Amino acid sequence: MLQRISPLLFLFFLFVISCDNSDDNSDSTPQGPDVVVVDDTTNDTFITDESVQLNPSGRAPLSAEIALTLSESATIEMRIVGQNGQPSDINKVFSNDETSVSIPIHGLYADYENTVILSFTRQDGTSLGSKTYSIQTESLIPEMPQISIDVANINEMAPGLTFVSYFGHVGVVLPQRPFMFDAYGDIRWYLNFSSDPVLGNLFYDNGMERLQNGNFFFGNGNNATIYEIDLFGTILNSWDMPGYSFHHEVIEKPNGNFIATVNKLGAGTVEDYLIEIDRTSGSIINEWNLNQSLDNTRTTLTNDAVDWFHANAVTYDPVDDAIIVSGRTQGMVKLSAQNEVIWIMSPHLDWGTAGNGEDLNQFLLQPIASDNSIITNQEVLDGFENHPDFEWNWYQHAPQILPNGNIILFDNGDNRNYTLDEVYSRAVEYEIDQESMTIKQVWQYGKERGEETYSRIVSDVDYLPTEDHVIVTPGAIGNSSNGTGKSIEVDYATGDVIFEATITPPQTVVIITMHRTERLPLYPN
Numbered sequence: 001m002l003q004r005i006s007p008l009l010f011l012f013f014l015f016v017i018s019c020d021n022s023d024d025n026s027d028s029t030p031q032g033p034d035v036v037v038v039d040d041t042t043n044d045t046f047i048t049d050e051s052v053q054l055n056p057s058g059r060a061p062l063s064a065e066i067a068l069t070l071s072e073s074a075t076i077e078m079r080i081v082g083q084n085g086q087p088s089d090i091n092k093v094f095s096n097d098e099t100s101v102s103i104p105i106h107g108l109y110a111d112y113e114n115t116v117i118l119s120f121t122r123q124d125g126t127s128l129g130s131k132t133y134s135i136q137t138e139s140l141i142p143e144m145p146q147i148s149i150d151v152a153n154i155n156e157m158a159p160g161l162t163f164v165s166y167f168g169h170v171g172v173v174l175p176q177r178p179f180m181f182d183a184y185g186d187i188r189w190y191l192n193f194s195s196d197p198v199l200g201n202l203f204y205d206n207g208m209e210r211l212q213n214g215n216f217f218f219g220n221g222n223n224a225t226i227y228e229i230d231l232f233g234t235i236l237n238s239w240d241m242p243g244y245s246f247h248h249e250v251i252e253k254p255n256g257n258f259i260a261t262v263n264k265l266g267a268g269t270v271e272d273y274l275i276e277i278d279r280t281s282g283s284i285i286n287e288w289n290l291n292q293s294l295d296n297t298r299t300t301l302t303n304d305a306v307d308w309f310h311a312n313a314v315t316y317d318p319v320d321d322a323i324i325v326s327g328r329t330q331g332m333v334k335l336s337a338q339n340e341v342i343w344i345m346s347p348h349l350d351w352g353t354a355g356n357g358e359d360l361n362q363f364l365l366q367p368i369a370s371d372n373s374i375i376t377n378q379e380v381l382d383g384f385e386n387h388p389d390f391e392w393n394w395y396q397h398a399p400q401i402l403p404n405g406n407i408i409l410f411d412n413g414d415n416r417n418y419t420l421d422e423v424y425s426r427a428v429e430y431e432i433d434q435e436s437m438t439i440k441q442v443w444q445y446g447k448e449r450g451e452e453t454y455s456r457i458v459s460d461v462d463y464l465p466t467e468d469h470v471i472v473t474p475g476a477i478g479n480s481s482n483g484t485g486k487s488i489e490v491d492y493a494t495g496d497v498i499f500e501a502t503i504t505p506p507q508t509v510v511i512i513t514m515h516r517t518e519r520l521p522l523y524p525n
Contacts (some may be wrong), residue, residue: 034136042120042129046071052133059196059233062189064105064135066118073097074120074128080107081115084184087154092523097123106231107161107188107522111139141192142170142506143177145513147185151500154183158467158498160521161188162487165207167475167512168505174222175202180522185501189522191233198235199227206249206313207516212256214524219246219260226250226258226277231522239282247271248312257285259323261311264289269296272309274325288323288339292355294330300350301395301415302329315399324407328395332409333363343432345407345439347383347392365432365439367392372440384417390441391416393428398460398516406431406442408463408470414456425454427461427472427490445472445490453477453486460516468492473517476510483511489519 035052049069056065075095082088090107108114114135120128145168161180168177179190193199203221211217215236217228224245228237244262248271251259256279264273269291276286290296296308310328317324317334322342324334331346341354341363351360367375369389379385383392395414399407411426429443446453455474462471472488489499503513 036134037131038115038134039130039132042131046120046128047131052135054135054137057232057234059191059193060106060189060231061141061192062106062108062110062137062187063232064108064116065232066103066105066116066133068101068103070099070101070120072122072128073099074122076101076103077119077121078103078105079117079119080105081117082182083109083112083186084182088182088184088186090188090522104231105135108135108137109186109188110137112137140187140190141177143168144179144187144190145503145505147181147187148502148504149183149185149500150502151497152183153498156491156498157183157489158464158469158471158519160519162501163208163518163520164487164503164514165204165516166503166505166514167509168503168507168514169509170506173509175200176204178204178208178216180520181501183499189231191229193233196233199233205247205515207514209251209518210520210524211252217250217252217258219250221246224262226260239277239279241275241277241284243284244273244275249314251314251316253316254318255279259314259316261314261325268306269309270307271311272296274311274314274323286337288325288335289355290325290327290333293335293339293341294327294333294354295352295360296355298330298350298352300347304329313398315401317401319405324399324401326396326399326409328397332393332396332399332407343434343437345393345430345432347381349382363437366437368438368440370440374438386417390439391426391428391444393430395456397458398462400461400463402429402463403465408443408461410459410461410473411444411446412456412459413454423454424450425456425459425474427470443492445470445495446474453488455485457510458512458515460518462518463492464489464519469498471517471519473514475514475516476508476512478511483508483513485513485517487517 051067054064055061078092080090116133119130161182163180175193179187181187193202201222204218205221208216208218215228215230219226224241226239248261258277262273262275263270272290274288275284278285290309309330312328313326315324321337322334326332333344334342343365344363345365348364354360367390375387380387393411394416395412397410399409406429408429411428413425424447426444426446431440431442453474455476458475460473470490470492475485477484485503487501505513
């Protein structure tokens, strides 16, 4: 057994006591940019009034807003001209039947005279001309990282920008600052809440995700609140969680409700509760107490009796209205809405009796080989050895249910086989037969890269079904004094790297560069 101090729990307390949120590089008031109209082919009466404002919210330095009053309604096509040809352009079509419109401009370059073209078309397809603006932006704040592009097959990549839930900083750790960068390594969007009265101490932990409606949402570990924001960083909605504090992750169910990993205030343990919040009423309508469904005395992977489970992720399975929870220091467990164990994905060593009195050994998944034969070697079952066709998940993060029902996750590999003899992390896919209670490993990437992509904490994996690609994110590569992160796009069928970027912040906290990355369109629709 190997005892580990929880770096993420350390982070939580570090951020809670961070009280200096000043940042001389931020201004919370909207700033007017140096704007020049380069070209205007619209007639003199079509645009009757206009204004341009850079960073109107004070939180999005690479965003602007163009407000127009038109003599007639028109469809408006926006183009931000990229520095690297057409693939680096940002395009968006705004269908519009009003004469007063505000066009959100996202995707500008920092410290650059950006060219933004608006083209106008009547509903019958007749062109009403175009107008070109030149918008000058300021430099990036010093907290932003260096991004090097190691591999970029532009024509094969999944479209969109790489979205980073970033941990890097300079001096003052908080607030955390999410950003997006393009295939050429240029940051094209970021949020800076440094002077924000509500989110000036933002600690989003796992990071931000996109709601079904296209906005972003996240929990703030420093005030136990879930927020919905737009691309300007404007708060649109919020939900609190009385009696609990937030850590790690909140997800949106198909019905719009939220499931969050939480601490229960007054409990003697941490990171071992989950709650469901009704999206409409804000009420807490369900609670999962893992002390009841699991064994909080199991010390196989940790000797920390307080943070014994360390729930770092959750995903929802609509097939049977269940949740799959990743416990960094126990394994993965699937639970019903009534907090009943359905299965446990973990080495079989030392599982005992749950808090509710059930024998947990009956829920352990049985590994099978590629030919579907049962693996009976007890050393493999208990995690001391690997089978040629199968390895357990170790201190894992970020489970995702695939379209075929399989589960993909980031296998960090910390304390693998209870030793540090082999150091590597993997994205790994498992096929689970819930009726026969078997588990088969069907795909992996990363073992062959060893320490180059080894991240013992945080990290992410996402499957992109349209392209059949996988985004692999080792978020904390390195040692205790310096760290980097990578976002790697892999072709699922071949294992070839389609895109790879290395992200190096000026400073890290416990070597964490980021918790997660995703490939997203900048504009949601």
